[in-house]
Amino acid sequence: MEKLFVVKIGGNVIDNDNNLSAFLTSFANIPGRKILIHGGGKIATKIGDQLGVESKYVNGRRITDDATIDIVTMVYGGLVNKKLVAQLQAKGCNAIGLTGADANIIPAVKRPVKEVDFGWVGDVNATGLNTANCRLFLDNGIIPVLAPLTHDQQGHILNTNADTIASSIAVALSAAYDVRLIYCFEKKGVLENVDDDNSVITLITRAKYKQLLNEGKLFAGILPKIDNAFDAIEAGVKEVLIGHADDLMQNTTENTSGTLITN
Numbered sequence: 103m104e105k106l107f108v109v110k111i112g113g114n115v116i117d118n119d120n121n122l123s124a125f126l127t128s129f130a131n132i133p134g135r136k137i138l139i140h141g142g143g144k145i146a147t148k149i150g151d152q153l154g155v156e157s158k159y160v161n162g163r164r165i166t167d168d169a170t171i172d173i174v175t176m177v178y179g180g181l182v183n184k185k186l187v188a189q190l191q192a193k194g195c196n197a198i199g200l201t202g203a204d205a206n207i208i209p210a211v212k213r214p215v216k217e218v219d220f221g222w223v224g225d226v227n228a229t230g231l232n233t234a235n236c237r238l239f240l241d242n243g244i245i246p247v248l249a250p251l252t253h254d255q256q257g258h259i260l261n262t263n264a265d266t267i268a269s270s271i272a273v274a275l276s277a278a279y280d281v282r283l284i285y286c287f288e289k290k291g292v293l294e295n296v297d298d299d300n301s302v303i304t305l306i307t308r309a310k311y312k313q314l315l316n317e318g319k320l321f322a323g324i325l326p327k328i329d330n331a332f333d334a335i336e337a338g339v340k341e342v343l344i345g346h347a348d349d350l351m352q353n354t355t356e357n358t359s360g361t362l363i364t365n
């Protein structure tokens with residue numbers, strides 16, 4: 103099978119022009135088939151504030167009300183997505199910017215209201231991903247850049263966590279490619295001590311994950327990231343890594359530097 107790199111970049115890196123440019127240079131230089139999924143939560147919050155739409159969260163997760171879905175559609179699908187595509191084009195990478203609604207790549211369902219009404223948030227329909235249309239791009243040397251937006255097939259855009267999109271697309275494409283999923287962010291990997299970049303945990307199994315949780319060493323955004331990483335591994339993705347955006351190139355080799363997730 104052909105190798106495919108599914109790379110996710112988070113909002114903290116996107117929000118810093120120098121870090122973003124360095125990351126995109128590395129991404130552009132990855133040989134062969136690749137796909138980029140981006141976040142941008144931090145930027146959506148900032149632009150929302152500027153427009154007088156304050157972000158609301160429950161348990162650290164954004165509530166996407168009517169005003170917020172418009173903001174995130176503009177920010178993720180417009181500002182961030184097109185900025186990344188233009189910069190990749192400048193670096194010789196023939197990128198195409200897409201949301202999950204484009205070419206029906208990621209159909210989703212609006213999250214049912216239970217204790218919390220998250221609003222216009224989409225849960226990916228894992229078996230419904232349109233991999234054939236993705237492959238049309240990939241096999242013709244066009245690099246998809248996916249925004250964290252899906253659709254309900256009834257005309258609504260839905261806000262969807264970027265880590266989850268990366269995991270879902272990696273799983274769906276692993277039937278056709280030998281996939282390595284790489285989560286890139288602003289730390290060297292999952293750390294024993296979140297303030298010490300020299301404390302990278304090189305391998306996390308389910309047992310080690312449980313231990314780290316019991317020790318209280320993991321909190322906030324790293325939790326859904328690790329959950330999504332295990333989802334991907336357990337659904338057939340060959341390799342999943344969590345590492346620094348600056349280490350992307352190294353993490354495409356056999357001599358990886360971040361955290362490897364394994365069963």
Ligand SMILES: Nc1ncnc2c1ncn2[C@@H]1O[C@H](COP(=O)(O)OP(=O)(O)O)[C@@H](O)[C@H]1O
Nearest residue numbers: 112113114287292293296319320321322323324
């Ligand atoms: N043990 C840990 N190792 C690394 N990061 C951790 C750890 N515990 C908590 N975190 C937090 O998780 C964050 C990453 O999640 P998130 O902000 O969602 O990433 P992204 O930029 O990809 O969206 C880090 O910035 C860090 O503050």
Ligand SMILES: CC(=O)N[C@@H](CCC(=O)OP(=O)(O)O)C(=O)O
Nearest residue numbers: 112113141142143261262263264
């Ligand atoms: C439903 C949901 O969680 N949507 C996320 C999508 C953006 C995202 O995932 O951005 P990062 O990767 O930069 O965190 C949000 O609006 O924050």
